[in-house]
Amino acid sequence: MRLEHIVFHNLRRRKGRAIFLVVGLMIGVATVVTLLSLTDALSMRAQNELENFGANIIITPRSDQLDLNYGGVQLGGVNLVAREIEQVSLVNIDTIPNRRNVATIGPKVLGTVEVQGQRVMMMGVDPVAEFKLKRWWSIAGRPVKQGAELLVGDTLVKRFGLAIGDTLQLNGQDFTVVGLLAQTGSQDDQLLISPLLAAQATLGKEGKVSMVEIAALCHDCPVDDMVNQLQQVLPGTDVQAVQQVVKTRMHALDQFRLFAWGVAVTVVIIGALLVFVTMMGAISERTREIGIFRAIGYRRRHVLHLVLMEAAVVSALAGVMGYLAGVLATLVTLPLLDGGKAIWHWNPTLALAAVAAALLVGLIAALQPALRASRLEPSEALRAL
């Protein structure tokens, strides 16, 4: 027989109190785990959205001129004395410390061409990169691939009555319409989009790009750091992070996270009080028993060990059960939030932290009752003597 034996026998004998403690702590742990798991899942969903959101870094030539505007982003002078980015300088992007976070680089050249006597904006793109960046584009026909092919924005389709297979002569070069872009509600509706090389040749901007859009994989990546790194390797450009929408959402999630932690701390304090009061009651109830232990030669630390081990067993059990209950509650709640798009991911840190926190709270709350028990004078505990 060891001290553990006494602990388990005592817990078994005082089932009601043990169950009360386990359930009380379990509810606390489950609440904390649910809130943190929900925050985690919603944050991850927001992060994933950030990755699929398209470009989140935009590089434009530094310009003091009056600029044209594209997608709400200031572009370098297109109409005026054009200051463009040298396309060869883009290889420097591959030298930044966070290069692994760079998922897609979408260089673009912008300029104006004349169609049926009207000036319209032409954009040359790297087709593979661009269609990765603009996942929301809906195209009738097919995307441009190479050569003198055109994808026409919805506004221009309607204005000029264009159809797939039509040919447009732009600055003396014949382009074939291969795709029609469905209405996007953005300036993309007013663009003639062609492969980069063809557009550069047509616009007389060989080897130049007007702007670069970059999609960085930003789950835990420091976008602001990347902006600084890109700024350093691309002198003469302006590098900006575009993530207001997601940041707004992340801000809301941060507020929720803060709320979750507030609730967690409150629940932990209530749990600690529960353990404290219950253990104090248990010590009073077991005064005589503790007197017997002391009288037959148990040291103070043996009594301390008995009480703390009891608290540890109950708390660890509550931690494990609370974690499982919290996960279950998260799985039930998650489909009701965020249109069911957020997915629960197993977080081993949260699992360990839940059990460890329950254990810690239980032990800290039981420390004072345990010390009180260990300091009981055996002669006082044993009224018989």
Next chain:
Amino acid sequence: MTLINLQQVTKRYINGADCVTALDKLTLSVKEGAFLGVMGPSGSGKSTLLSVLGALTRPTTGTVTIDAIDVYGLATEKQADFRREYLGFIFQSHNLIPYLSALENVMLPLAVSRFSTTEKRRRASDMLARVGLPDRMLHLPQQLSGGEQERVAIARALVNNPPLLLADEPTGSLDTATSRQVMELLAELHCSGQTIIMVTHNRENLEWFDRTVYLRDGLIEKDTGNSDCSLSQAM
């Protein structure tokens, strides 16, 4: 050989303005192997004497030496070790742990020792067999009679082979027949060399002691001195 030596032991209990002297400059020596009965009216200091001897209550003044060890010169934790190694307690109301079996109750003092579980179990079952309960080992205290509970308490007190057994009214809650059985068991232990100090109210137990000390107001009123093994007298 003297096992116990109390020199000028005084114990006062102070409660507010009240001061009660439970032991008053008490001096007492007990030889190894003695079966000492302590008698006296309520409040005479019997239980306090047992408590002081048991390293449970520090005397206000005076020294308590057991087996040449100054008991109250030991640090608190060492006093616990001393109780475990040198003393066996038999309490008035058995004081068995209700959720442990008879065997586990006897094993209690061994739980903090370094013996293997097998050795602890062997010692405890041997001791239960010695007190006549070989077939009641797995019973809980509430499943045992008063006499059987007392025997379990005696087995628990002896399982560490302590040099001194302290018994506080061990027959106080037992009927006459059961009391006699318990006293026979204690006398048998005494004859095998066990030193026993027993507090009792019951004058019928006098025949078992080889020495009796009468206390009144914390002082020794009468001391019968030493005599030989009482087993022969009882038989």
